[in-house]
Amino acid sequence: MESCEVLIVGGGPAGSTCAAKLVAAGLDVLLLDKANFPRTKPCAGWITPAVFDALAIDPAEYGQGRVLQAISGFRTGLISGPEVVTCYDQVVSYGILRREFDDYLLKRSHVRRRLGEGVNRLDRQDGGWLVNGRIKARLLIGAGGHFCPVARRLGARLGQEAVVVAQVAEEILTPEEASRCPVPGDTPALFFCPDLQGYGWLLRKGNVLNVGLGRHDRQDFRRHLQDFRAFLVARGDLPADFAGHFQGHAYGLYDRHFGRRCVGEGALLIGDAAGLAAVHSGEGILPAVESALLAAATIVAAQGDYAYATLEAYATCLARRRKNVPSFSLPAVFVQRLGAFLLATPWATRHLILNRCFLHSQQSTRTF
Ligand SMILES: Cc1cc2nc3c(=O)[nH]c(=O)nc-3n(C[C@H](O)[C@H](O)[C@H](O)COP(=O)(O)OP(=O)(O)OC[C@H]3O[C@@H](n4cnc5c(N)ncnc54)[C@H](O)[C@@H]3O)c2cc1C
Incomplete structure (x- = not known):
């Protein structure tokens, strides 16, 4: 039986950003993505400089050998x-190009990963999770986009959301x-x-x-x-x-009142899995990166306590920061x-x- 402390479902900008921070903090992290990377992702591929800032990436360095x-x-x-x-x-x-950008972020995270393996089964076991019937994890991070299985597990009402x-x-x-x-x-x-x-x-x-x-x-x-x-x-x-x-x-799109529940017992959601895209522009990459950074900070501060009451700090933080968005x-x-x-x-x-x-x-x- 394979095991890890934190299992991340999805290796897009949200998953890889969170993984990078957790790996740097010394946590045992495993990331699963159903796709093999580099993978295509339907997207305009438009990002603001704030994305590079949040990721601490020098655009000039990123642009070497990649489309920028x-x-x-x-x-x-x-x-x-x-x-x-x-x-x-x-x-x-x-x-x-998302194909290049997402691959770059994932490689840069240095996370242990299993690509081409989708997550299709999640069971609660011994206070943690049993993923796909064979990987034990104490904490589950849903970064699998809008249809993320972790989001479904936390009660996302697919088909009824904005x-x-x-x-x-x-x-x-x-x-x-x-x-x-x-x-x-x-x-x-x-x-x-x-x-x-x-x-x-x-x-x-x-x-x-x-x-x-x-x-x-x-x-x-x-x-x-x-x-x-x-x-x-x-x-x-x-x-x-x-x-x-x-x-x-x-x-x-982010909806403060009717949005997804992004924290559960031993689980949390980031990026599109949490439904965070900006209402006016549909921009989702920056919210994915920022939520991943917030989640990682919460997890590191939790020091192994992944109870709902501890992880709830992440949801509070998301809500507080989102209040500042002008509309x-x-x-x-x-x-x-x-x-x-x-x-x-x-x-x-x-x-x-x-x-x-x-x-x-x-x-x-x-x-x-
Ligand atoms: C047409 C279009 C254009 C867009 N243009 C822009 C834009 O220009 N700028 C912008 O900021 N945003 C844009 N967005 C939104 C943006 O693409 C998303 O908000 C962003 O990709 C969210 O990142 P993420 O990491 O949360 O999810 P994703 O990038 O979707 O990554 C999720 C990952 O999870 C994996 N996965 C899914 N299910 C499973 C599973 N069961 N098991 C394992 N792995 C799984 C997927 O293979 C994928 O790699 C656009 C969206 C669309 C549809």
């Missing part, structure tokens, strides 16, 4: 409407396609659906083109995606024969009516939409 697209501006507007171009005099975001539905296609351009592609890497496009229930993006990262759409509802998703594609083709931004295969999934308190219908006006106004685009909702420039504690 510096972003210093945005083209925004309503789908089928005019665009506003907003420029910054410094780098405000980066484009990365989610964002997103699909993306990421294509490597041939040298000939790259030379014809008019999309500037440093100025990605963000175009909002007319009902403001979501937005589409077009992001070029070196010779990779990433196009996708995310919405707060599933209704007519395919139509919204088609409209966005047709809009990009009409603008000349996307070739009419773009062959990218769209894929994606739903994941949870639009305008009624949705008002926002919709004003949407076209705001998105056509350079000041509002820069300050209310980009700085406030996407770049965290007014948050002392970022997404939490």
Whole structure:
């Protein structure tokens, strides 16, 4: 029978970040992921500098031998409407490839890991856990994304939660396609659906083109995606024969009142498993990393006591930090009516939409 002190389910940014901290603190950690790494992950791959800061990674070092697209501006507007171009005099975001980024973080964690092994069975045993009927662990960390088995075990009501539905296609351009592609890497496009229930993006990262759409509802998703594609083709931004295969999934937005229970007896959830993505932007990587760091600090401080009463400090910390997140308190219908006006106004685009909702420039504690 194999055993470990802490078993982490999932090796995405949440799992690997938590693993790195626990391994550095001397804990015996085992990480299981059903995928073999490097693995693809449907994602725009857009991160703010806050992600590198939180991970203590020098972007220049990360960029050696990996795709790292510096972003210093945005083209925004309503789908089928005019665009506003907003420029910054410094780098405000980066484009990365999740295949590379997640693999880099996992390797850097130095955690003992078993890749290609999914977690499909969780039993309570002797005050700890028996995982897949053969691995004993004292503490279980759910970092397996929206459908994480640990989240199910803690009572996640899948299908009844506020989610964002997103699909993306990421294509490597041939040298000939790259030379014809008019999309500037440093100025990605963000175009909002007319009902403001979501937005589409077009992001070029070196010779990779990433196009996708995310919405707060599933209704007519395919139509919204088609409209966005047709809009990009009409603008000349996307070739009419773009062959990218769209894929994606739903994941949870942070909801202070109806969110997932992220702590249980001998178990806690981080990242998408806890449903922490930012409400306005759908950004999930920074919340994944920040929650992982909080969880790791709680676990190290617990000194082997993984009772609910001890781990609850993590949930309290999450809730406290999340209170600082600024939110639009305008009624949705008002926002919709004003949407076209705001998105056509350079000041509002820069300050209310980009700085406030996407770049965290007014948050002392970022997404939490
Ligand atoms: C289309 C799309 C675009 C997005 N774009 C962005 C963006 O540009 N920027 C941003 O910040 N966020 C973006 N997000 C959200 C972001 O991808 C997630 O919030 C982020 O990946 C969360 O990280 P995580 O580590 O919690 O989970 P994940 O990255 O999903 O990692 C979970 C891991 O768990 C593994 N796993 C799952 N089930 C099991 C199991 N039973 N056993 C073992 N392993 C398991 C999976 O294989 C996976 O490796 C996007 C999401 C979508 C769908």
